[in-house]
Amino acid sequence: MKSRPAYRAFRVVALTVVVIALLAPLIWMVAASFKTNVDIYDTGKALVFSPTLDNYANVLEQANYVQFIGxxxxxxxxxxxxxxxxxxxxAYSMSRFNMRKSALVVLMARVIPGVSLLVPWYYxxxxxxxxxxxxxxxxxxxFVSLPLVVxxxxxxxxxxxxxxxxxxxxxxxxxIxxxxxxxxxxxxxxxxxxGILSFIFSWNNFMFALVLSGADTKTLPVAIFDFVGYASIDWGGLMAAASVVTLPIMLIALFVQKYVVSGLTAGATKG
Amino acid sequence: MAAVTTPTRSPRRASETPDTPAWARWANDHRKWLFAAPAMIFVAALIVFPLAWTGYLSLTDAEGSVRAESEFVGFQNYVEVLSDTDRFWPAVGRTAAFTVVALLFEVVLGMAIALLLWRPFRGQKWVRVAILMPLVATPVAVGMMWRLIFDPNIGLANQVLGWVGIGPQPWLAGQHSALPTTIFIDVWQWTPMVVLILLAGLTSLSDEPQEAARIDGASTWQRFRHVTLPLVMPTVIVAILLRGIDALKTFDILYATKGRGGGSFHEVETLNVYAYGLSFDYNEYGISSTVLIIFFLIIIGSMWALTSRRKEAQR
Structure with missing residues (x-):
């Protein structure tokens, strides 16, 4: 199906705006992670600055992030x-024996607010x-990944x-x-x-680890949350910490794009 | 692999020999439940039982420590919660506003982007990659990232506004602008999800109805409104359903940007944030369980309403 030149030009402009809107904040975050706090406060040095690895050194060594990554x-x-x-x-049994009611019970996990399970679990x-x-x-x-796999x-x-x-x-x-x-x-x-989807969702999960993890078992999202104290925020360090948790998962998504998309849209188009 | 695990016999002979071990025959006959049971037991233990407990707690005055004695108080908590115009009903309002406004933007923008990406063109692959990035980014990190961008003094957002001559805005720090700003963040992160689902729906459509309408002289808008949209409607409702459930339960970005209680004026305190605070910041287990049961019923109710809409759309 051929499209008119005017539409093609419009598509280029519109999609460029979309891509910039989606990526610019992430690029900004990564850029800030390489800035000194002085440069972050200097609005004149938005994109031109002398990069530093100090933030990463701080986060990985002093703040114990190597352990949290593990x-x-x-x-x-x-x-x-x-x-x-x-x-x-x-999933095999549920598909082959048409156990739709059992499947519904497992899929309920997607609907239930996690907080309502946390109190009994905690107890x-x-x-x-x-x-x-x-x-x-x-x-x-x-609790998140099993229903996803099923x-x-x-x-x-x-x-x-x-x-x-x-x-x-x-x-x-x-x-058998x-x-x-x-x-x-x-x-x-x-x-x-x-597997890829369940890994991503588990890696990104925040609420369960916030309640159930201890000082030695803290996961990265909780560690990032704890980075913000009551005193003034160390923006450079915070952005380095945020980049440490986001960049690996974005790299994975980049390489196995096809799987991530098919997992996210699974079941969306059938009755 | 097969040869390694059963080196002595071929699959063909396995059935011919009647001396298949009894346990193997039993396993084969009961495979339906043998396969399904572990996952079902896990789900029952971790979901059904705790949920029942939460239901029970909502009828007690449990508070303080999870080990403390509690008394059965019937529906007193429900009366208390449902007549609480200070925290509960505003939280219901914010949850509804957050979900409805975010969904509206996500579906409209998502549909527009999906339509632009529908037909193949050069560079399409790269746009798809860009769309995937916000989606997989860790929500807590996303919250922190927007905290920097929306910082009233040093943030990029106010800088950009300055270029076009608009004065600085308080964004997340403002009592009235905090909720709209978190909605913006949700739209940024999750519109891509709607795009992917709608794109899957559009791609599965056949070209024929489009062609027929084109030959009949229908304009682009008419083709979208009367041909494409009705055909893709079931997928739109799936997208609303999946995204709506998650939007109702949004927690990470709200807690990461505004902290406990949804900020000092509870600006972004939705039901989920409220219930979390009651449970783990104030240890009001009885009240929090009541809020959660009501919240759960709200979610089920909205899902049920949408699913019946979907069945209508398919007819």
């Missing part, structure tokens, strides 16, 4: 792996002396032709064997999508 990585990784181990077979886990430990953080992040994988299994499994049964495989040797290998792209 915490975030470990929690997001463990929550993702466990969600896939539990979620993929469950139970503090009695078990688990608050502040990694296990409770991982469990709470699974949701994405159900859509994926729905789209896989059942004939492949039937052929495998005729060839003598058991049902057909799942393990035929369906699962074919589902790798779906599992990758679900």
């Amino acid at each position: 915490n975030s990585l470990w929690v997001a990784f463990a929550a993702t792996v466990l969600s896939i181990v539990l979620g993929v077979p469950a 139970v886990f503090s009695n078990l002396k688990m608050v502040g430990g990694f296990s409770v953080l991982i469990l709470s992040h699974m 949701y994405i994988m159900m859509g994926y299994f729905d789209s896989l032709p059942i004939e492949l499994e039937e052929a495998a049964l005729v060839d003598g495989l058991t049902h 064997g057909a799942f393990r040797r035929i369906t699962l290998p074919l589902s790798i792209p779906g599992v990758a999508t679900a």
Whole structure:
């Protein structure tokens, strides 16, 4: 379908505005993370300044961010792996046996306000002396990532032709064997999508870690929040901290763009 | 992989030999629940049971410590909360305003951007990458980033306004401008989500109705209004549904930009922020559970209303 030149020109202008509006704040954040606080206060040095790595040095060494990066990585990784181990077979059953009511129960997790679960969790886990430990953080992040995995994988299994499994049964495989040797290998792209999405959501999660993490198990979003004290804000350090948490996830999204998009839009276009 | 795990027999022979272990046959017969049960038990333990507990707490006067004794007070908390015009109802109003205004902008802007991206063109890939960036950025970091940009003294926002001759604005620091500013941040971060969903919907449409309308002499607007929009409407409602649930529950950017209680005048205190504060800043578990149950019912109610709209749109 051909479009008129006037429309094409309009599209270029409009989309340029959109891209600038979306990226400029992020670029501003990263730029500020390389500025001294004097330069941040000097509005004349908006984009021309002599870059410094002091903010990163402060954040990574003094503020203990190396440890928080490790915490975030470990929690997001463990929550993702466990969600896939539990979620993929469950999604398979729910798709193949049409267990829509059970699926609805799992998907309720997307709807329930997290705060309403935090008080009971806090009570139970503090009695078990688990608050502040990694296990409770991982469990709470699974509350976000498991429904995500089930949701994405159900859509994926729905789209896989059942004939492949039937052929495998005729060839003598058991049902579980057909799942393990035929369906699962074919589902790798779906599992990758679900895994990447669940990692991103866990990495970005703030509220659960705010309540359930301890001084040694703090994840990056909580560490950034704690960076703002009651005294005046160290803007350079804060922007370095914000960049440390955002840049890796944006890089991941850049390289596996296709998976992120298909995960975010999973199930949006079918009835 | 298969050869490594079962080196002694081929799949074909497995079914021919009747001596398949009993547990394997049992597992095969019960695979439906064997597969689903672990996830279901996890969900039941972490969601259904705590939610029931929250429901129970909302009927008690629990406060102070989670271990403290509490008494059953019936619906007294509900009476108290629903007659609280100081904190509760303003929070309901802010939640509604935040969600409705943010959704409105996100859907209109999202639809406009999705339409621009619908047909392939050179450089489209790069626009899509740019659109993805706000979406995956950590909300707390996004909040901090906008705090710097909206800082009344050193922020970029007031600088840009200065170039076009508009005086400095208080943004997040103003009692009346804080909520609109957080709505702006939400629109910045989540319009891309709506774009992606609508783009998926538009891409799945067939070209034929468009072509037919074009041959019939329909203008661009008429084609959008009478052909494209009705066809893509189910997807629009999915986008509103998914985004609306999350917008109602917005917490991270509000807490990151204004802190406890939604600021000193509770400028951005939505239901979620209010309930969080009651639970973990003031330890008013009974009242907070009541607010949460009402909040939960509001979410379910809005979802139900939207889903029935969606079924109508599909007819």
